[in-house]
Structure formats: C-alpha cells, structure tokens
Amino acid sequence: AKKACLPPGPVGLPFIGNLHQLGNSNLHEHLWRLSQKHGPLMYLRLGSRPTLIVSSAKMAREIMKTRDLEFCSRPVLTATNKITYNGLDLAFAPYGDYWREVRKICAVHVFSSIRVQSFRSIREDEVSRTIEKISKSALASKPFNLTTEMVSLTSTAICRAAFGKTYEIGGSDTNRFLELLVETQAMISNPFFSDYFPCWGWLADKLTGMSYRLGKIFEEFDAFYNGIIDDNLCPNRPNPEREGTILDVLLQIYKDGSFKLQLTLEHIKAILTDIFLAGTDTSAITVNWAMAFLMKNPEAMRKAQEEVRGLFGNKGFVDEDDVQQLSYLKAVVKETMRLQPTAPLLLPRETTRECSIGGYEIPTKTLVYVNVWAVGRDPENWENPYEFDPDRFMGSSIDLKGNDFELTPFGAGRRICPGIFIALFTVELSLANLLHKFDWEMPSGMNREDIDMNDVLPGISPRMRDDLCLVPKAYATGHK
Numbered sequence: 001a002k003k004a005c006l007p008p009g010p011v012g013l014p015f016i017g018n019l020h021q022l023g024n025s026n027l028h029e030h031l032w033r034l035s036q037k038h039g040p041l042m043y044l045r046l047g048s049r050p051t052l053i054v055s056s057a058k059m060a061r062e063i064m065k066t067r068d069l070e071f072c073s074r075p076v077l078t079a080t081n082k083i084t085y086n087g088l089d090l091a092f093a094p095y096g097d098y099w100r101e102v103r104k105i106c107a108v109h110v111f112s113s114i115r116v117q118s119f120r121s122i123r124e125d126e127v128s129r130t131i132e133k134i135s136k137s138a139l140a141s142k143p144f145n146l147t148t149e150m151v152s153l154t155s156t157a158i159c160r161a162a163f164g165k166t167y168e169i170g171g172s173d174t175n176r177f178l179e180l181l182v183e184t185q186a187m188i189s190n191p192f193f194s195d196y197f198p199c200w201g202w203l204a205d206k207l208t209g210m211s212y213r214l215g216k217i218f219e220e221f222d223a224f225y226n227g228i229i230d231d232n233l234c235p236n237r238p239n240p241e242r243e244g245t246i247l248d249v250l251l252q253i254y255k256d257g258s259f260k261l262q263l264t265l266e267h268i269k270a271i272l273t274d275i276f277l278a279g280t281d282t283s284a285i286t287v288n289w290a291m292a293f294l295m296k297n298p299e300a301m302r303k304a305q306e307e308v309r310g311l312f313g314n315k316g317f318v319d320e321d322d323v324q325q326l327s328y329l330k331a332v333v334k335e336t337m338r339l340q341p342t343a344p345l346l347l348p349r350e351t352t353r354e355c356s357i358g359g360y361e362i363p364t365k366t367l368v369y370v371n372v373w374a375v376g377r378d379p380e381n382w383e384n385p386y387e388f389d390p391d392r393f394m395g396s397s398i399d400l401k402g403n404d405f406e407l408t409p410f411g412a413g414r415r416i417c418p419g420i421f422i423a424l425f426t427v428e429l430s431l432a433n434l435l436h437k438f439d440w441e442m443p444s445g446m447n448r449e450d451i452d453m454n455d456v457l458p459g460i461s462p463r464m465r466d467d468l469c470l471v472p473k474a475y476a477t478g479h480k
C-alpha cells in the first residue's frame, strides 16, 4: 500500500510531539516563523493530536473552498465542549446533520439581514451613549480608556439584542454575567491536558484545578440563563422590551416546534453562549487595533477624519446609512484586519476524513489552523506587507467576506462567521463616530511609540496587554 506522506514540519519529541515548541503568546507569529521554514502546509503533533497549520492564500483556498467539506468540522475540546452543553451550539459543534440544522435556524432567525437591521437602533443608541461619555472626558482633558469602553459598548449592545433592555449593564446580575464571559474567554484560551493527552490528561486537569473552575463557570452560566428563560416564559410578566430579541425568537421556535430539529432549552442556552463569546470582545478588539494603527499612522488618521468630517461635518451623529459612504474608513478596517486579524488562527477546524492536499496525506481528525495573520503578511499577496496603508484597498475589489483568500479574517466556506454583518456594522459605526467627533492625543508624557502592539495577551482573539488610553479633544461638528 502507498505510504502516506505527511506535510513537513519541525521534529517533535516522543510523547509530547511539538507542544514544547509553541510559545505562549503570539502563537500565530510563532507559527508563521516556523512555517517560513517548513512551508504553507506544516504538520505538527500536539501531544497525540495531528495538527495542520495553513499559511498561504493558495492553501487557505484549498482548505476553505475546494476541500471545504473535508475540513469543516470542529475538534471536541474540553472547555468549549463543557460550556456549549456538549456541542449543542453552532460554533463548536462537529460537522453533521445537527450542525447544518442549527446553522439554518440561526441564519434565518438570528443573522438574517432583517434581524441585523432590527438591531440597528440598539447599535446606534449604544454608540451615541459612548460618544457622550467621551465628550465628558474631553471637557476634562482626561485620558479615556477606549479598551474597556469598547468592550462595554459591544457587550451592552449584544445583551440588549439577546435579552432586551431589562438585562442591561449596571444590574449586578448582568455585571456578573459579563465577568463570567471574561473568565470563560480565559478558560478557552488555556489548553487543557485532556485535549492533547486523552489517557491521563483528565487527571492532570483535575489536579491543576482546571476542571473544577470550568465546572463552576458552567454552573453559573446555566443558572443565569435559567433565570432569564423562566422570566421570558412566564405569561404573567409580559415585557415589550423582550419582543423580537434573539432569546424571544429562539423560544418561539422552541414552543411551536417549527423546525425539523426539536430545539431544547439546552440548545438555546448553548447558542446564546456562542453569540456572547463570539460577538462581544471580537468587535471591541477590532476597534481597538484600528485606533492603535491610526494613532501610529497620523497620515491615515488624517485621511479617515477628513473623509468622515468632509461628508458629515454638519451632523451630530454619523448613522449606519452614512457609514456606507465611507470608503476610506472601510479600507482602514480591512487594513487593520489584514495586519492584525482579530482571530489570527480563525477557529480550529478538524478534518472529517482522511484526504490528500498539495500532494500530502492528511489523517482524519487532524486539527487545522488557518493562519490568516501569516497570509496577511505574505509578500506573494501584498506589496510592502508590513506597512499600514489603507490606500491599498481604495479602488480594489478585495473584500473580507470569504471570497478573497488573501483576506479572510471571518473565515470562509461553510463555517464562515455568520455574525460578519453585525460585526462590520458595529466596528464601522463605532470607528466613524470616534473619528468624527474627536481628535485623539497621547496622554501627557507618552508618545505614539509607547503603544505596544506586539505585547499581546494570548487567546483566540489576542489583545494588547495594555489598555489603549487616549486623550479625546472635541472637534466642533454641526448641530444635532
């Protein structure tokens, strides 16, 4: 029989494979360096898991388009499996009938353009409240923490879309819920031994206390959801704020059984967890990276501000219709996501069966990471790849919606991010208003070089270790 030829990769150690070769933070950068030596299809063994790292646009197209069906499952990992009620969600469910059905339900009822539009007023309202807060800070000429504010904005907007205004930030329940989300992000960024050493890993996870912490987080989430669901299902407590929320819509499907798949409350809770985990930090972090790039590139900042002020200088607020005219701003977002994609390795995928690609054999159940951070810096695709230059996208047809494989920060194919439009609306609207209403300066005693974009906290969506604190100066626009 023909001997399977695995893609090249660094030589590993017995037992742990290549685990010891992975740095802790900037994993994407580390893998990029390794792939420069070994090629755009690189094979690693993480403990007992075969792993493929994909680092070129050509190979990304093979994986997410040509061979998407073979590469579109997800690995069952300890942390995500637990918090998604054993994969009853959308993002971490393995490929199969179940995932197809849930994806369909969500495409129609959660992510459709009608639904996304129905939450427009929430986004605009939350952005304008943030702008008011910043205005106060501008009056006092005080530094403003953009990082925490953006997280608060996106979390509040998603909470309102999911549950209604009743559960807005400020209530102690919701604050605890948001803390839980932060703890969960940390949990899913931390590898569990059981993910790589199935025989004894569970014991190690128990000894390190990881299993216990995970169980506690899960119980708290579950209790929070139970409270909200009871409240929603209680006929004696009608509340117009809840109508049309994501939870309301999913509970309707649950009650009238109108889908092929019988939705249970556990499915609903798992889907909500996805929306919170995927939908809050990601958009906030993207705005944060964009502002950091603009601070370091004053010429791009000037152009972006001139555009939005030139077109809407006489308005008090730039709304979502206006944003559609801001082509330079959209180029800034693309350029940000090229150089610093929010999820540099996308979400992990897993092969559904053994297959061959690029002349190599890939075993079934191989863990697959597409390194879009590496693709964004590949001189094959980009001129002066390390330069932040939004102009490269002006007049270019490259979009980030999964059609152009040199720029796929939202993934592509069957597993592409279904929240892409919610995300882009949120990011572009926030950024447009931050630039329209304020000039931004470094706090006294600091200069632009002090913004350290290389020192990042590890995770699916790495973020700068230091919060981005800037001094806003009100720019006189027209009337409200």
Ligand code: HEM
Pocket: 090, 091, 092, 103, 274, 275, 278, 279, 280, 282, 283, 286, 342, 343, 346, 347, 348, 349, 409, 410, 411, 412, 414, 415, 416, 417, 418, 419, 420, 422, 423, 424, 427
């Ligand atoms: C800037 C913001 C965002 C970025 C960069 C982002 C990126 C991604 C990426 C890279 C994937 C994996 C794609 C793949 O495997 O090919 C993904 C999946 C997903 N995203 Fe997003 N996302 C963002 C915002 C959102 C928002 C706002 C929501 C929901 C409200 C959302 C919900 C999801 C879900 C449910 C999945 C799983 C889809 C599946 O596996 O079928 N995302 N996202």
